[in-house]
Amino acid sequence: MATPLPQAYMLLMISALKLITEVALLALVGQWILGLLAGQRKQHNVFYQVLEIIGRPFVQFTRWVTPRVVLDRHLPLVAFLILGFVWLAVTVAKISHCLKVGVSLCQ
Template identity: 30%
Template sequence: MVKFAGLLLIGQFLVYVMSFGRHDTNPVYKAMRFLTSPVVKSVRRITPAKIADRHVPFVSFLLLFWAWVLLIVVRLDMAQGSV
Protein backbone atom coordinates (compact mmCIF):
# COMPACT_ATOMS: atom_id res chain seq x y z
CA MET A 1 0.00 0.00 0.00
CA VAL A 2 2.87 2.36 0.79
CA LYS A 3 4.47 1.81 -2.60
CA PHE A 4 1.11 2.15 -4.38
CA ALA A 5 0.35 5.48 -2.69
CA GLY A 6 3.83 6.74 -3.51
CA LEU A 7 3.46 5.76 -7.15
CA LEU A 8 0.08 7.50 -7.28
CA LEU A 9 1.69 10.69 -5.97
CA ILE A 10 4.40 10.44 -8.64
CA GLY A 11 1.74 9.87 -11.30
CA GLN A 12 -0.28 12.81 -10.02
CA PHE A 13 2.78 15.04 -10.27
CA LEU A 14 3.51 13.86 -13.81
CA VAL A 15 -0.07 14.49 -14.94
CA TYR A 16 0.12 17.94 -13.30
CA VAL A 17 3.26 18.77 -15.28
CA MET A 18 1.95 17.35 -18.57
CA SER A 19 -1.45 19.06 -18.40
CA PHE A 20 0.03 22.56 -18.81
CA GLY A 21 -2.06 24.33 -16.18
CA ARG A 22 -5.34 22.56 -16.92
CA HIS A 23 -4.89 19.83 -14.31
CA ASP A 24 -8.13 20.74 -12.52
CA THR A 25 -10.18 19.61 -15.52
CA ASN A 26 -8.16 16.46 -16.21
CA PRO A 27 -10.11 13.33 -15.11
CA VAL A 28 -6.93 11.27 -14.57
CA TYR A 29 -5.55 13.97 -12.25
CA LYS A 30 -8.86 14.10 -10.39
CA ALA A 31 -8.86 10.32 -9.91
CA MET A 32 -5.29 10.30 -8.61
CA ARG A 33 -6.03 13.23 -6.34
CA PHE A 34 -9.05 11.36 -4.95
CA LEU A 35 -6.99 8.22 -4.34
CA THR A 36 -4.15 10.09 -2.62
CA SER A 37 -6.37 12.40 -0.57
CA PRO A 38 -6.40 10.19 2.58
CA VAL A 39 -2.59 10.18 2.67
CA VAL A 40 -2.29 13.90 2.00
CA LYS A 41 -4.95 14.77 4.60
CA SER A 42 -3.24 12.59 7.21
CA VAL A 43 0.10 14.24 6.56
CA ARG A 44 -1.54 17.67 6.72
CA ARG A 45 -2.72 16.85 10.25
CA ILE A 46 0.76 15.93 11.50
CA THR A 47 2.71 18.70 9.76
CA PRO A 48 3.11 22.15 11.30
CA ALA A 49 0.92 24.95 10.00
CA LYS A 50 4.08 26.68 8.77
CA ILE A 51 4.21 24.23 5.84
CA ALA A 52 2.16 25.53 2.92
CA ASP A 53 -0.73 23.39 1.66
CA ARG A 54 0.82 23.15 -1.80
CA HIS A 55 3.90 21.45 -0.29
CA VAL A 56 1.98 18.79 1.63
CA PRO A 57 1.82 16.30 -1.28
CA PHE A 58 5.62 16.49 -1.57
CA VAL A 59 6.00 15.93 2.17
CA SER A 60 3.57 13.02 1.84
CA PHE A 61 5.72 11.52 -0.89
CA LEU A 62 8.87 11.88 1.20
CA LEU A 63 7.24 10.20 4.20
CA LEU A 64 5.94 7.37 2.02
CA PHE A 65 9.35 6.95 0.41
CA TRP A 66 11.12 6.62 3.76
CA ALA A 67 8.42 4.28 5.05
CA TRP A 68 8.94 2.13 1.94
CA VAL A 69 12.72 2.08 2.53
CA LEU A 70 12.15 1.14 6.18
CA LEU A 71 9.82 -1.68 5.17
CA ILE A 72 12.46 -3.02 2.76
CA VAL A 73 15.08 -2.97 5.54
CA VAL A 74 12.73 -4.77 7.92
CA ARG A 75 11.89 -7.36 5.28
CA LEU A 76 15.57 -7.99 4.57
CA ASP A 77 16.33 -8.22 8.28
CA MET A 78 13.54 -10.75 8.73
CA ALA A 79 14.88 -12.78 5.81
CA GLN A 80 18.36 -12.83 7.36
CA GLY A 81 16.97 -13.95 10.69
CA SER A 82 15.25 -17.00 9.24
CA VAL A 83 18.39 -18.42 7.63
Template identity: 55%
Template structure:
Protein backbone atom coordinates in the same frame (compact mmCIF):
# COMPACT_ATOMS: atom_id res chain seq x y z
CA UNK B 1 4.69 -10.68 10.33
CA UNK B 2 5.93 -10.96 6.76
CA UNK B 3 2.41 -10.34 5.46
CA UNK B 4 2.06 -7.15 7.54
CA UNK B 5 5.42 -5.77 6.40
CA UNK B 6 4.70 -6.64 2.77
CA UNK B 7 1.28 -4.99 3.00
CA UNK B 8 2.72 -1.78 4.44
CA UNK B 9 5.35 -1.76 1.70
CA UNK B 10 2.71 -2.33 -1.00
CA UNK B 11 0.44 0.47 0.24
CA UNK B 12 3.42 2.84 0.37
CA UNK B 13 4.40 1.88 -3.19
CA UNK B 14 0.89 2.48 -4.52
CA UNK B 15 0.67 5.86 -2.79
CA UNK B 16 4.15 6.88 -3.98
CA UNK B 17 3.30 5.99 -7.58
CA UNK B 18 -0.03 7.85 -7.32
CA UNK B 19 1.71 10.98 -6.05
CA UNK B 20 4.44 10.76 -8.70
CA UNK B 21 1.88 10.17 -11.45
CA UNK B 22 -0.23 13.06 -10.23
CA UNK B 23 2.80 15.34 -10.30
CA UNK B 24 3.84 14.31 -13.80
CA UNK B 25 0.32 14.48 -15.20
CA UNK B 26 -0.10 17.89 -13.57
CA UNK B 27 2.98 19.08 -15.42
CA UNK B 28 1.67 17.75 -18.73
CA UNK B 29 -1.94 18.89 -18.34
CA UNK B 30 -1.12 22.36 -17.02
CA UNK B 31 -4.01 24.53 -15.89
CA UNK B 32 -6.63 22.04 -17.10
CA UNK B 33 -5.42 19.30 -14.77
CA UNK B 34 -8.47 19.58 -12.49
CA UNK B 35 -10.76 18.56 -15.35
CA UNK B 36 -8.55 15.61 -16.34
CA UNK B 37 -10.11 12.26 -15.35
CA UNK B 38 -6.81 10.47 -14.69
CA UNK B 39 -5.45 13.35 -12.63
CA UNK B 40 -8.59 13.25 -10.48
CA UNK B 41 -8.28 9.45 -10.13
CA UNK B 42 -4.69 9.76 -8.92
CA UNK B 43 -5.77 12.56 -6.61
CA UNK B 44 -8.41 10.30 -5.04
CA UNK B 45 -5.78 7.59 -4.49
CA UNK B 46 -3.26 9.94 -2.90
CA UNK B 47 -5.69 12.16 -0.97
CA UNK B 48 -5.80 10.10 2.28
CA UNK B 49 -2.01 10.25 2.57
CA UNK B 50 -1.90 13.97 1.80
CA UNK B 51 -4.57 14.66 4.44
CA UNK B 52 -2.75 12.46 6.94
CA UNK B 53 0.43 14.40 6.32
CA UNK B 54 -1.45 17.66 6.83
CA UNK B 55 -2.59 16.38 10.24
CA UNK B 56 0.92 15.61 11.47
CA UNK B 57 2.77 18.60 10.03
CA UNK B 58 2.86 21.98 11.76
CA UNK B 59 0.75 24.82 10.37
CA UNK B 60 3.94 26.61 9.31
CA UNK B 61 4.16 24.25 6.34
CA UNK B 62 2.03 25.72 3.57
CA UNK B 63 -0.60 23.60 1.86
CA UNK B 64 1.26 23.71 -1.44
CA UNK B 65 4.16 21.73 0.06
CA UNK B 66 2.06 19.04 1.75
CA UNK B 67 2.07 16.62 -1.23
CA UNK B 68 5.87 16.79 -1.32
CA UNK B 69 6.02 16.16 2.43
CA UNK B 70 3.64 13.21 1.97
CA UNK B 71 5.91 11.83 -0.75
CA UNK B 72 8.97 12.11 1.50
CA UNK B 73 7.18 10.49 4.46
CA UNK B 74 5.90 7.66 2.26
CA UNK B 75 9.39 7.14 0.85
CA UNK B 76 10.68 6.86 4.40
CA UNK B 77 7.94 4.35 5.28
CA UNK B 78 8.75 2.36 2.14
CA UNK B 79 12.47 2.33 2.99
CA UNK B 80 11.87 1.21 6.58
CA UNK B 81 9.46 -1.51 5.41
CA UNK B 82 11.99 -2.71 2.84
CA UNK B 83 14.76 -2.94 5.43
CA UNK B 84 12.42 -4.72 7.85
CA UNK B 85 11.41 -7.20 5.14
CA UNK B 86 15.03 -7.92 4.25
CA UNK B 87 15.93 -8.48 7.91
CA UNK B 88 12.93 -10.74 8.43
CA UNK B 89 13.73 -12.76 5.32
CA UNK B 90 17.30 -13.21 6.47
CA UNK B 91 16.08 -14.42 9.85
CA UNK B 92 13.50 -16.93 8.62
CA UNK B 93 15.32 -17.93 5.47
CA UNK B 94 15.12 -16.65 1.95
CA UNK B 95 13.13 -19.66 0.73
CA UNK B 96 10.30 -18.84 3.18
CA UNK B 97 9.99 -15.32 1.75
CA UNK B 98 9.15 -16.39 -1.78
Protein backbone atom coordinates in the same frame (compact mmCIF):
# COMPACT_ATOMS: atom_id res chain seq x y z
CA MET C 1 0.59 -13.67 27.57
CA ALA C 2 0.23 -12.88 23.89
CA THR C 3 1.65 -15.27 21.38
CA PRO C 4 3.77 -13.79 18.58
CA LEU C 5 2.40 -13.79 15.08
CA PRO C 6 3.49 -16.73 12.98
CA GLN C 7 6.27 -15.87 10.55
CA ALA C 8 3.99 -16.04 7.52
CA TYR C 9 1.57 -13.48 8.98
CA MET C 10 4.43 -11.16 9.86
CA LEU C 11 5.71 -11.36 6.29
CA LEU C 12 2.18 -10.73 5.00
CA MET C 13 1.83 -7.62 7.18
CA ILE C 14 5.21 -6.25 6.10
CA SER C 15 4.46 -6.95 2.43
CA ALA C 16 1.02 -5.34 2.65
CA LEU C 17 2.44 -2.18 4.24
CA LYS C 18 5.15 -2.07 1.58
CA LEU C 19 2.55 -2.46 -1.19
CA ILE C 20 0.31 0.30 0.19
CA THR C 21 3.32 2.59 0.43
CA GLU C 22 4.39 1.82 -3.13
CA VAL C 23 0.89 2.48 -4.51
CA ALA C 24 0.73 5.80 -2.68
CA LEU C 25 4.20 6.82 -3.90
CA LEU C 26 3.33 5.96 -7.49
CA ALA C 27 0.02 7.84 -7.24
CA LEU C 28 1.77 10.97 -5.99
CA VAL C 29 4.46 10.75 -8.69
CA GLY C 30 1.83 10.14 -11.37
CA GLN C 31 -0.22 13.06 -10.13
CA TRP C 32 2.83 15.33 -10.23
CA ILE C 33 3.83 14.27 -13.76
CA LEU C 34 0.27 14.55 -15.06
CA GLY C 35 -0.02 17.96 -13.41
CA LEU C 36 3.07 19.09 -15.32
CA LEU C 37 1.68 17.76 -18.60
CA ALA C 38 -1.88 19.01 -18.17
CA GLY C 39 -0.96 22.44 -16.80
CA GLN C 40 -3.84 24.64 -15.69
CA ARG C 41 -6.46 22.18 -16.93
CA LYS C 42 -5.30 19.39 -14.61
CA GLN C 43 -8.42 19.62 -12.41
CA HIS C 44 -10.56 18.67 -15.43
CA ASN C 45 -8.45 15.60 -16.23
CA VAL C 46 -10.12 12.37 -15.07
CA PHE C 47 -6.85 10.51 -14.55
CA TYR C 48 -5.47 13.37 -12.45
CA GLN C 49 -8.61 13.25 -10.31
CA VAL C 50 -8.25 9.48 -9.80
CA LEU C 51 -4.61 9.86 -8.75
CA GLU C 52 -5.62 12.71 -6.45
CA ILE C 53 -8.24 10.51 -4.77
CA ILE C 54 -5.68 7.74 -4.24
CA GLY C 55 -3.13 10.13 -2.73
CA ARG C 56 -5.57 12.24 -0.71
CA PRO C 57 -5.51 10.14 2.53
CA PHE C 58 -1.73 10.36 2.66
CA VAL C 59 -1.70 14.10 2.00
CA GLN C 60 -4.36 14.61 4.70
CA PHE C 61 -2.32 12.54 7.14
CA THR C 62 0.67 14.72 6.30
CA ARG C 63 -1.39 17.84 7.08
CA TRP C 64 -2.28 16.29 10.41
CA VAL C 65 1.32 15.50 11.44
CA THR C 66 3.06 18.60 10.08
CA PRO C 67 3.00 22.06 11.64
CA ARG C 68 0.75 24.72 10.12
CA VAL C 69 3.81 26.58 8.82
CA VAL C 70 4.02 24.01 5.99
CA LEU C 71 2.08 25.43 3.06
CA ASP C 72 -0.79 23.39 1.62
CA ARG C 73 0.81 23.37 -1.83
CA HIS C 74 3.88 21.65 -0.35
CA LEU C 75 1.92 18.87 1.35
CA PRO C 76 2.11 16.36 -1.55
CA LEU C 77 5.91 16.73 -1.62
CA VAL C 78 6.14 16.28 2.16
CA ALA C 79 3.80 13.27 1.92
CA PHE C 80 6.03 11.82 -0.78
CA LEU C 81 9.12 12.26 1.40
CA ILE C 82 7.43 10.70 4.43
CA LEU C 83 6.22 7.77 2.31
CA GLY C 84 9.72 7.39 0.90
CA PHE C 85 11.16 7.05 4.39
CA VAL C 86 8.39 4.62 5.34
CA TRP C 87 9.15 2.58 2.22
CA LEU C 88 12.84 2.44 3.13
CA ALA C 89 12.05 1.37 6.70
CA VAL C 90 9.60 -1.32 5.58
CA THR C 91 12.06 -2.61 2.98
CA VAL C 92 14.77 -2.89 5.63
CA ALA C 93 12.27 -4.65 7.93
CA LYS C 94 11.35 -7.10 5.17
CA ILE C 95 14.98 -7.88 4.40
CA SER C 96 15.71 -8.34 8.09
CA HIS C 97 12.70 -10.61 8.54
CA CYS C 98 13.61 -12.69 5.49
CA LEU C 99 17.17 -13.12 6.71
CA LYS C 100 15.88 -14.16 10.11
CA VAL C 101 13.40 -16.80 8.89
CA GLY C 102 15.33 -17.86 5.85
CA VAL C 103 15.25 -16.44 2.35
CA SER C 104 13.52 -19.53 0.95
CA LEU C 105 10.42 -18.78 3.06
CA CYS C 106 10.14 -15.25 1.63
CA GLN C 107 9.68 -16.23 -1.99
